[in-house]
Amino acid sequence: MAVGSGRTVRVAVFNNYPPAEFTAAGRLTGWMIELLEPIARESGLRFDVVPVNNFSTIIPGLRSGRFDIAAANLTVSAERVGIIDMVTVDAVGTGFSSAAASGVAIRSGADLCGRAVAALAGSVYEPQLKAVNEECAATGAPPARSSLYPDSSAAVLAAGTGRADVFMGSYSEVVHSARESGRLTVQPYQFARLPEAIGFPKGSPHTEKVRAAVNKLIADGRYRAVLDKWGMADIAIPESRLNPAVDPMGDR
Structure with missing residues (x-):
C-alpha cells in the first residue's frame, strides 16, 4: 500500500490495533489508516x-533503519x-474488560490485585x-499476573475465554473489542489518559513535516471528521506536539 507522492518513506503500522x-x-x-493519505499529501511524502x-518489533525497526516512520499509535513515555x-496524534x-459471565469487577487499581491480566507485549x-x-x-495484596501476547486479538481472546481474568489495553481498543467480540464487558475503571504518537528515528528529516501535516488536518477539520x-x-x-512530557500513570 502506497499513498502520496514525492520522496518514498517506509511507514510501519501495527495491523492488529482496532x-x-x-x-x-x-x-x-x-x-x-484513513489519516495517512492526507498526512502524506500535506507533508509532501510518499508513504x-x-x-x-x-508490535514489539516496531520501535527496534525504527532505530535500525528498517522503517522511516511508525504510524502505530505509540503511547508516549519518557523511555x-x-x-x-x-509526534502526538x-x-x-x-x-479493562473481562468475560461477561465472569463476575469480575474492576472499579479501581486495587481490583487488579491477584488477577491474571492479558496485554500486548512491548x-x-x-x-x-x-x-x-x-x-x-x-x-x-497479591500482585496482578501479566500474560503478554504478540498481538491484541490473542490478548482479547484470552480474556474472553477465561484464560485471563482481564484484558488491558487502550480504552478505545477495549471498547471496540468488547463490541466486536460480544463476549466481553467493559469495566468502569480507566486511568492514565496519555498521548499516542507517530514515531520517528531521532533526527529524522520527516518529523516536522508530518507534525505540520497533522496540525493542518486538525485546523481544517479533516482530522476530526x-x-x-x-x-x-x-x-x-487540539494540537500535535513533539515529545511532550508525560506522567506514566496519568490521572488515575
Missing part, C-alpha cells in the same frame, strides 16, 4: 505502508522519547501494571 489500524477482509483499515504483525521522536486512557501496559502492583504490595466517522471523537487532541 479501531486505529487493523486488517479486515484482507485489507488495512481504521482511523489512523510505503508496511503492516507489522509483532520512548529518549530513543525516538514522537491522539490521547486515550487505559481500559506496550506501555506492562510498566503500568508494575506500578499497580506496587500499590498491591503496599496493602499486602475521520475520528467522528469511527466514533472516536473523545480521543481528539
